[in-house]
Amino acid sequence: MTDSKIQIRHVGKVFNSQGRSVQALQDVSLDIQANEFITFVGASGCGKSTLLRSVGGLEQHSVGEILVDGRAVNGPGIDRAMVFQHYSLYPWLRVMENIKFCRQLKVVSDTVRSDADVEVASGRADALLTLMGLSAFAKAYPNQLSGGMQQRVAIARALMPKPEILLMDEPFGALDAQTREVMHDLIRHVHRLEKSTILFVTHDVEEAIYLGGRVVLMAPRPGRIDTIYDVPLPAERNQDMKLSAEFLSLKREILARIRETSGMNTDLELLEQLTRTVPA
Numbered sequence: 084m085t086d087s088k089i090q091i092r093h094v095g096k097v098f099n100s101q102g103r104s105v106q107a108l109q110d111v112s113l114d115i116q117a118n119e120f121i122t123f124v125g126a127s128g129c130g131k132s133t134l135l136r137s138v139g140g141l142e143q144h145s146v147g148e149i150l151v152d153g154r155a156v157n158g159p160g161i162d163r164a165m166v167f168q169h170y171s172l173y174p175w176l177r178v179m180e181n182i183k184f185c186r187q188l189k190v191v192s193d194t195v196r197s198d199a200d201v202e203v204a205s206g207r208a209d210a211l212l213t214l215m216g217l218s219a220f221a222k223a224y225p226n227q228l229s230g231g232m233q234q235r236v237a238i239a240r241a242l243m244p245k246p247e248i249l250l251m252d253e254p255f256g257a258l259d260a261q262t263r264e265v266m267h268d269l270i271r272h273v274h275r276l277e278k279s280t281i282l283f284v285t286h287d288v289e290e291a292i293y294l295g296g297r298v299v300l301m302a303p304r305p306g307r308i309d310t311i312y313d314v315p316l317p318a319e320r321n322q323d324m325k326l327s328a329e330f331l332s333l334k335r336e337i338l339a340r341i342r343e344t345s346g347m348n349t350d351l352e353l354l355e356q357l358t359r360t361v362p363a
Contacts, residue, residue, distance in 0.1 A: 087114040088280050089138060089248070094147035096133055096306075106305035107133045108144070113299065113308060117247075120274050120281045122295030124288055124337065126345035130306020131284040132252050138282060139165050139250045151248065164246035168253040170233040172225040172240075179221040182208050182239045211239040214273070231262040238270070242277060251283045255290070264322055267293055271320065288337050292330060293320065300337060302344035309344050312337060 096108040108130045115121055123131045136142035138149055140159040149156040151163070172181050183205075212218050215235040225233055234254060241249060251270075255263045271294065274281055285291050291298045295314055302309040315329045324330055 086116075088117040088119070088152065089113075089115040089282075090148075090150040090153075091115075091134075091138070092148045092150070094134070094137065094144045094149060096130070096137065096142065097145045108137075109305035109307050111147070111306070111308055113311075115280060115282070117280055118274075118278050119297070120271075120283070120295055121297050121299060122283045122285060122291035123299045123301060124285060124291045124341065125301035125306075125309070126303050126341055127286075128306070129301040129303040129344075131301055133306065134301075135250050135252050135282055135284050136165075138248070139163050141165065161244055162246055163248045163250060164241035164244065166234075166237055166241050166249065166251045166254045168256045170225070170230070170237045172233055172236055174225050177222050177224055178217060178228070178236050179208060179212065181225070181236055182211060182243055184240060207245075208239075208243065211242055214276070215239050215269070229262075231258050231266060234258065234266065235269070238273070242273065242279075245277070247279060249277075249279045249281045251281065253284055253286065256286070263290070268322075270294065288334055288341070289325060292316075292333055292337070293322075293325060298333075298337065300340055300344070310340060 091111055091113040094108055094111045095106070098105045098107055111130070111134060123134070125131055133142055137144045138151075138156065140156050140163065143157075151160075173184065176184065209218075212221055215238065217232060217235060217239070220228060220232065225236070228236070238254070255266050258266065267290065270281075273279075283291070283294055285294075288298075292314055293316075296318075298312040298314060299308055300310045300312065301307065312333060315333065316324055316327075
């Protein structure tokens, strides 16, 4: 599709270390539309994070091309923001200072800034703080916040420059189950409000289905796209939908395919044989 927001064309990535080559990605092609929320799942080592970092310009692909709005990605850009699993906040800055940090860098780099621009930026920071439910913690330091609150600050900071594309690499992986559910609904709300295109990497199949409009299953050795699933859920979602027949059926299907592509053997007879051979 020529009008896609992101076009990934036959992308490959080879890592070379100590005379050894590892094919992290091979012939990956995918079209992603503007305002789409797309999730990536797969076994460890299937290249999910490498692909995400390549779209963000943090990793240089070896072959193929990645286009955003028809322009080749050759490095990071203000149109793309990244949220990592680890909160990566600046511990010496307060919450509001962390959120404004990237905007302050832009202010320093600009030759002329009007008072109106600064006022608009301050208003956006306040709005993001309210959206994340952190208004009472504007002057707190990161070490005074819970993990979920720190990740909300990281998301607010990523959203501060109004990126067209939000790249999220297992951002909720370190959170407890209850906090993750809250964050799921929050990020879907942010998606509706900001109209950004979101690429979300996760190991959690349930998370991938609940958040995404499409789920991209990647297979390892070498990393490649195996199957793309359309999620049969409405745009407006709630946690009860995770118990629906459609949700559970898709979850079983994806989990089964992950087991197949990863080469994991779940033969109970083989497992029993293995335990019998382990010395007491």
